[in-house]
Amino acid sequence: HFPEMVIWLRDQDIRTVMWIGPFFQGRMETNALARGYVLPGQKPMRNNYPMVDFTNPKAKQYWQDGVAGLLKLGVAGFKMDRSEEGIPETGPYRVFDGRSIRENRNAYPRMYLRAAYDVAREYRGDDFICMPRAAYTGSAAYGVFWGGDIGGVPEGLRAEIIAVQRAAVMGYPNWGSDTGGYN
Numbered sequence: 373h374f375p376e377m378v379i380w381l382r383d384q385d386i387r388t389v390m391w392i393g394p395f396f397q398g399r400m401e402t403n404a405l406a407r408g409y410v411l412p413g414q415k416p417m418r419n420n421y422p423m424v425d426f427t428n429p430k431a432k433q434y435w436q437d438g439v440a441g442l443l444k445l446g447v448a449g450f451k452m453d454r455s456e457e458g459i460p461e462t463g464p465y466r467v468f469d470g471r472s473i474r475e476n477r478n479a480y481p482r483m484y485l486r487a488a489y490d491v492a493r494e495y496r497g498d499d500f501i502c503m504p505r506a507a508y509t510g511s512a513a514y515g516v517f518w519g520g521d522i523g524g525v526p527e528g529l530r531a532e533i534i535a536v537q538r539a540a541v542m543g544y545p546n547w548g549s550d551t552g553g554y555n
Contacts, residue, residue, distance in 0.1 A: 387448035389501065392439065394455045394484040395423045400438055409434055413465035413473055420458040426483035427476065428468035436491040443492060449501035450488055451518070455481040456506040481506035482514075489514040503548065516546035521554035 396404040401422060404410055409431030410422035424435045439450075459480060465473040485504045492500040502515040511517075519535045522528035532549045539547050 388446060389449040389451055389503070390442060390447050391451045391453060392442075392488070393420060393453050394426070394435070394480075395420050396435065396438075400434070404431065404434060407431075407434075411459060411465075411467065411473070411476075413460040413463045414458060417458060420454045423458060424484070424487075425468050426480070426487055427471070431468070432483075432487050436487055439488055439491050440495060443495040443500075448496065448499065449503065450492070452485060452488060452502060452504035452515070455484040455504065478508050480508075482508045482511045485511055485514045507544065512544050516548060517544050519547065519549040522549065524554070 395401075396410070404424070405422055407430070409425060409428060411425050414421055414423060416422075425431045426435075442450075459477050460473050461477065463473060467473065467476045481504060485502055485507070489502050492502060503518055504511070504515050505518055505520045507515070507517055517539060519532050519539075522532050536547050536549065
């Protein structure tokens with residue numbers, strides 16, 4: 373009974389969730405590069421560049437201001453991607469707080485999640501969701517996680533089942549996935 377479904381949807385509180393990444397684009401990218409708000413040592417690429425140096429309070433705030441703009445438009449949550457990609461693993465690079473790029477690498481997904489969580493909480497109270505792909509120690513308090521881009525084949529489903537079991541053992545109580553496959 374399709375017409376009844378349409379009426380039901382009109383009566384519900386529909387919420388928008390958007391995909392975001394921990395990088396700057398457009399005018400924000402130009403400004404962030406000029407102000408030194410980005411991770412050092414990153415090679416320019418089409419996606420995931422330039423990434424925010426979340427150890428720099430001004431860089432974090434600048435990125436959060438962009439996220440706040442989405443929240444002001446009524447966005448109620450974020451599917452958060454790419455915080456484990458494109459970060460140099462070695463090199464002489466140091467982030468704003470003095471740690472090496474390698475020391476910052478594992479903590480980066482949590483800093484990204486926490487930055488989005490904090491600004492969403494400021495604008496929406498408890499009425500929002502953050503759903504990151506990557507996590508690290510301390511991340512479970514801030515999001516509902518998803519297993520990433522698995523293949524739409526039996527091996528992809530097997531990999532996702534193993535991933536959700538690992539996540540449960542590691543203390544991530546909320547999990548979603550592209551169970552039918554991403555590609």
